[in-house]
Amino acid sequence: MGKKLGFFIPELWRHIFKKPATVDYPFEKLKVPKGFRGLPVLNTELCIVCKACERDCPAEAIEIRTILEEEKKFQMTIHNDRCVHCGQCADVCPTNAMTLNNEFELSEPSRWNMKFRYAYTRQLRKKSDRNVDEKDKEIL
Amino acid sequence: MSITIPIGPQHPALKEPISLKMTFDGEIIKDADIRLGYNHRGLEKLFEGKSYVQNIYVTERICGICSHSHTTCFVNGVEKLLGIEIPKRASYIRMLIGELERVHSHLLWLGVAGHEAGFESFFMYTWRDREIVMDILEESSGNRVHYAINTIGGVRRDIDETQRTRILNSLKILKERTDYYKNLGTTEPSFVARLSGIGILPREQALSLCSVGPTLRASNIDMDVRKDDPYLAYDEVPFEVSTADTCDVLGRTVVRIKELFQSYNIIEYILRNLPAGDIKAKVPRKVPAGETVSRYEAPRGENIHYIKSNGTEKPERLKVRAPTLANYPATVAMLKNGFIADIPLIFAAIDPCICCAERMVEVKDTKTGRAEIKTFDELKKYSRDFYKNHKKIKKDTVWPF
Numbered sequence A: 001m002g003k004k005l006g007f008f009i010p011e012l013w014r015h016i017f018k019k020p021a022t023v024d025y026p027f028e029k030l031k032v033p034k035g036f037r038g039l040p041v042l043n044t045e046l047c048i049v050c051k052a053c054e055r056d057c058p059a060e061a062i063e064i065r066t067i068l069e070e071e072k073k074f075q076m077t078i079h080n081d082r083c084v085h086c087g088q089c090a091d092v093c094p095t096n097a098m099t100l101n102n103e104f105e106l107s108e109p110s111r112w113n114m115k116f117r118y119a120y121t122r123q124l125r126k127k128s129d130r131n132v133d134e135k136d137k138e139i140l
Numbered sequence B: 001m002s003i004t005i006p007i008g009p010q011h012p013a014l015k016e017p018i019s020l021k022m023t024f025d026g027e028i029i030k031d032a033d034i035r036l037g038y039n040h041r042g043l044e045k046l047f048e049g050k051s052y053v054q055n056i057y058v059t060e061r062i063c064g065i066c067s068h069s070h071t072t073c074f075v076n077g078v079e080k081l082l083g084i085e086i087p088k089r090a091s092y093i094r095m096l097i098g099e100l101e102r103v104h105s106h107l108l109w110l111g112v113a114g115h116e117a118g119f120e121s122f123f124m125y126t127w128r129d130r131e132i133v134m135d136i137l138e139e140s141s142g143n144r145v146h147y148a149i150n151t152i153g154g155v156r157r158d159i160d161e162t163q164r165t166r167i168l169n170s171l172k173i174l175k176e177r178t179d180y181y182k183n184l185g186t187t188e189p190s191f192v193a194r195l196s197g198i199g200i201l202p203r204e205q206a207l208s209l210c211s212v213g214p215t216l217r218a219s220n221i222d223m224d225v226r227k228d229d230p231y232l233a234y235d236e237v238p239f240e241v242s243t244a245d246t247c248d249v250l251g252r253t254v255v256r257i258k259e260l261f262q263s264y265n266i267i268e269y270i271l272r273n274l275p276a277g278d279i280k281a282k283v284p285r286k287v288p289a290g291e292t293v294s295r296y297e298a299p300r301g302e303n304i305h306y307i308k309s310n311g312t313e314k315p316e317r318l319k320v321r322a323p324t325l326a327n328y329p330a331t332v333a334m335l336k337n338g339f340i341a342d343i344p345l346i347f348a349a350i351d352p353c354i355c356c357a358e359r360m361v362e363v364k365d366t367k368t369g370r371a372e373i374k375t376f377d378e379l380k381k382y383s384r385d386f387y388k389n390h391k392k393i394k395k396d397t398v399w400p401f
């Protein structure tokens, strides 16, 4: 075994002149790769309310409520505070209504800002704003 | 005269909560007692309430480093219960992700070993190089940590041609870097001197204490589930089981570096011989009643999942034996007669993943030694009472100046 003290020194010396391996986040951001599993979003025009996503979500992050059965009015809440970004909802969706985008900066000061609500009639689209109603607050 | 010092559950040398009750005679460790239970998450109970599909993602969260090991172990077991054969291509992709995970885990460990041995620049370089494999994993699975590539009956994502060439190109850099670290070990005498001769685990003891993984192989025993009980398509892939005969922390480092090279070769073989075809077989949601044991060689050692199904969509029981748990008895033996200063290094050498190993919590009365079963409400009441009395003491405390 050839013992040589300071084997590591040339390596250290070389790195003085190299550019940093890290990036200056948040001023500079890394590119998100294709197929990244970010925030789940619903395309309300495509959803047929089969509830497969609700059934298979491991984190119980999807909640589908029937508002008016006769008028086919439904409301889906995606609890992004619970979501683990596994993408199972997008996998089981038969119509590709559910997809995961490439947003990764999802932190919020309050979990109530992380509930995404979609109220829709099966065909008509009406995306409400991101506020949460009183009933949800009661649940917690 | 011997004294007893508690190390942990919160200690700068330990990254996760665990309590080591050490008995010292001067600088020498005379006895060690490992206490678990500070990081219990109740996962096994959670499995029982979730369907098999949901459980893939729950098992993934047993560990943040060998996440793929746990899901593969689980889905392999479920597929055995279902009696189905998954497509060849799916097997190969599962192995590919598994080997990439081994590479990232071992590079991570090398960094930790450097850190514990006081070689900080080594730690930074290995972790920088680990980013290469993390990027590959993110690109091919969609996430850096929880790859979620497995599903019952196959895999969820395919490897395309651009990914294949990218991985092969990255492998070249990784090989070059690992080669440098290999030479570093043989030419940097201070690093070698720090690692050698500590945490001795003789061959017989390693066997009798049932240690697993690199800890076992560093005691010159060539046991590896991938060879002994091949799962997926490991019987088709040529590779060697890496061993070392020094039985100390240096040996465990050597085994891991050797395994890195083996993993690079396996990855290359998989990418060059990737069979064409489907990546997923159609499977029913209900699993027929029965029980099975599934074994998997995780980066830290043998991982075991026991699955019992009752014919419904949910498992009746899922028991997990993470490799770290199997290595604890050996750790106690390794610590004995060592020095205080070596504790972090010896402990880190088994690559402990403490929260993976936390499977059960037993509430014991310290006076009578009897175990008790408490309901959640009783526990809540107990903690409330405890803090009520505790506060009283705190309230009476006066500033002594």
Ligand code: SF4
Binding pocket: A040, A056, A057, A058, A059, A060, A061, A062, A078, A082, A083, A084, A085, A086, A087, A088, A089, A090
């Ligand atoms: S990504 Fe996973 S956890 Fe999140 S909503 Fe979809 S299924 Fe649920």
Ligand code: SF4
Binding pocket: A042, A046, A047, A048, A049, A050, A051, A052, A053, A054, A089, A092, A093, A094, A095, A096, A097, A098
């Ligand atoms: S699985 Fe798709 S179609 Fe079915 S309810 Fe969910 S989003 Fe709608």
